[in-house]
Amino acid sequence: MFANKSGRVMLGSCRRKAISVCSVVQSLVGNNLFSWNVGCKQRTLWLQMNVAERTQQRAVHRKLSTRAVHQTTVDPDELKRFRLLASKWWDENGEFKALHAMNDLRVPFIRDNLLNMHKAQHPGKPLAGLRVLDVGCGGGLLTEPLGRLGASVLGIDPVEENIGTAQLHSSCDPHLGGRVSYRACTLEELSADVAGGETDRGDTMFDAVVASEVVEHLADLETFAFCCSRILKPGGSLFITTINKTNLSYALAIVAAEQLLRIVPKGTHDWEKFISPVELERLLESNCFSVQSVQGMMYNPASGAWSWTNSTAINYALHAVKLAEDPQTDKADNSAASQS
C-alpha cells in the first residue's frame, strides 16, 4: 500500500542538485521579493525524491526523528552547523522577511477560525487544549506563534537542518518547550504512524493541520489530502495558504521574479503546480472535507506587509473542515455547504 503511494511520486535526483544550487544562489542574492518561495522549496520537497532514495532515507529519518523527539538540549557540535541557517530563518529583515510578515495574516486566520469552533477558556491562551500539526514547518516561523497561543504544536519537515534550526530557536524559550515539538519526517510517515496506532510516541489525531506555502511545491496533492484526512479528528480543521494558478500569478511569480528580474533562478517555481481555489476545493471535497472559507492575500513589497484582499488571483488562504462520519454532525455539513 505504501509502495503504491510512493509509486505515484514524481521526479528523480536532479531535483536534489537543484536544491543545492538554489541555496547557493539564495545566499548570493540579497533581499528579494520572492526568495521566500525558494526557501519554501528548500524545506518541502518531500514528494520529489527518488523512490529508492526515499526508502533508504526513511530509515535514517526514523532514527533522526526518534532522537529529535526526546532532544531537549542541543549538542554543541551541531550548534555550529546550524549557525548560518539560524540567522537566515529567524532574521526578520532577511530573506524570509515576507514569510515573517505573513504571520500577521495567517496566525489570526487560524486562531479566529479555530476559536469559532472551540470556545477559548480564557483570552490569554486562546488555543489551549488543541493539537495542531504544522506541515512543512521550516524554521518554525508559524509553529512558535501557534505554540504561544497555547496549542500543542508538532512541526514536521523533511529537511533535517530546518528541524534542527527550529528546535534550537524554540529551546531557548522555556514557555514554548512543553508545547512545541518538531520531527524530521514526511506527512506520509506521520499519517501512517497515527493510523497505525503507534502510541509509543504519543501520536493521536490532530484538531488542526496547517500547510502554509507547501501545496504549491507538492507533486501529488491527492496523497496530501488523503493523509490530512487520516490524521485529522472528525470536525478538525485544515488550513492551507498557497498561490493561485492564474495569468497574474504567472506574471508576478514566474515572469517578474524568475525571468525578468532574475531574483529567483529559473525553474524554482512550476506554474503547473499552482492550484486554483476551485480545484483545491474540489480535491478536498473528494477527500471528505468541506471548505469553509477562502480569502485572497496580497503582499506589498514596498511596505513589506501582507493584507487581505477580495481577489484570490495571486495568494490565498483556505479553511476546510473534515466531515464527521456519523449523521449527528450532518448539521455542521449543511451549514458549511450553505456558507461555501
Added chain:
Amino acid sequence: MLNLTRASIARNGFGRCLMAEKRSSAVKSVSRGLACADHSDGSGSNEVYDVIISGGGMVGTAMACSLGMHPKLSEKKILLLEAGNKKVMDKVPDSYSTRVSSISPGSATLLTGIGAWEHITKWRCKPYKKMQVWDACSDALITFDKDNLEEVMAYIVENDVVVAALTKQLDSLSDHVQVKYRSKVVKYIWPAAHQAVRSVPWVQVVLASGETLQTKLLIGADGPNSMVRRQLGIPTVKWNYDQSAVVAVLRLSEPTENNVAWQRFLPTGPIAMLPLSDTESSLVWSTSHHLAEELMALDDECFVDAINSAFWSNVNQSELVETAGTLFRSALATFMPSAGSPRQLPPSVAAIGPKSRVMFPLGMGHASEYIRHRVALVGDAAHRVHPLAGQGANLGFGDVACLTQLLGQAAFNGKDLGAMQHLLEYESERQRHNLPMMAAIDLMKRLYSTNTAPVVLLRTFGLQATNMLPTLKEQIMAFASK
C-alpha cells in the same frame, strides 16, 4: 533647536528602516563589550520573564498594573523592579505631601481601567474646573474652562497617593505580577541582533544582590536619568533650563470654593497655584537657580509675602505694553464680541505647610528612540518636560495605555513580546503625540522667559486672541486632556 529635535528624530526613524543592520551591529558590539553570557551558564535559573519593568514610580507601577489587568496578557509572567521600599498607605496622612501632579481625564480613564482610581478618589484628589493663565508683563490672560464649569478639567493628586493606590492594586494581581522591592539594577546585558549560537537571546538584568534575571521584553520606567536609556546608548536631546522649581503646600487666608488652577508667567519663570482642598493649595514656582535658593532660604513670612506679590503685583508692566494691550483687546472685541472671562485674582496665601518647601532642578529631555530590540522606554525615561503645563505624568500614562494595548494585541497574535514590529508602532504613535506637546511646552517657556517689549507685545496679542477663540481653546484642552 526644536527643528533640530524633530529633524533628528525623523532622521533616526527613517534611518532605522534603512540601517537596521547597522544598528543591530552596534547593539551587538555593545553586547559583546558587556560579555554575552554563555548558553550553558544558565545564570542560576531557567526562568524567563515575559516582561520586566525597571522602575516603580507612578508610570512604572501603572505599567505593571495595566499589563497585569489586560485579559490577553493573563498568562504572561511580569516582574516590577523597584529600588525603594513598598509604599503602603492605610489611611491618608493629615498633611498634604509636596509633590503633586495634574491628572488629565485621559489618564484618569486609564487609572479607572486599572482599578486604581477608586482608591485615589477614596483617599484624596481634587478636581478643578477652570484654569487661568496670565502674563506678568501685560494684562493679557487666557482662561480655560469647559461649558460653564460643569465638567472637570483635570485632577490634582499627590504623587504618593497615586503610587500607593497603584501598589494596592498590584497586590491584588500578585498571581502573575511579581514585584521586587529594594532591588537595585547594576547592569543590563543586551541580546545579540540575530540568534548567535553561544548567547542568550533575552535581555539579562543583573541586580545588586548578584541575581540575574532574564526577560523577553524590558520596559525602562526609571525616570529622567534612566539607566536603561544610558546603557543602550540612545542619543538623547536634552538641555537644562537653568531653572529650579520650588514646591510647597500653601494655606489660604480664607476657605474658598477652590476649583481653579492659577498660573502667572513672571519673567523669571512661571508661578502656579494648584488647588488641593478648600483651604490648601500646592505651589509650583519655577525660577532661576539663584532665586530659587533665595526663596528656600527665606523664613516663612517673607516667603508668603513673596508668593502673594508674585501673583498680584504689576511692577513688570510698562505703560507701552499696557496701552497696547488695551488697544488689542478693544480691537478684538469688535470682531469677537464674546470676549473671554474677566480677570480674577488668585486667593491670597496666609501660611505654608510645615517643612514642606522643596526644590528640584528642571530640564527638558527627549530620547531620539523610545525602543530597541526587546526594550521600550516609557515615562520620563523617554521624555522629560517643564512642569508649566502639568503634562509630565500624563504623557507617561499615555505611553502606558498605548504600549499595553499594543502588547495585548501582539500576544493575541502569538508574537514574541520583544519583537520590533509592535514596538516600532508604539514609538511612532507616542512620538507623534509627545513631540508636538513637548515643542509647545518648550516654546511657551522660552516665549515667556523675557520681558523685552516686542516679545511681550507678540505674546500679549497672541494670548488675547486665543482667549477669544473658543474653538481654539477647545482644541488645546482636548489635546492636553488625552
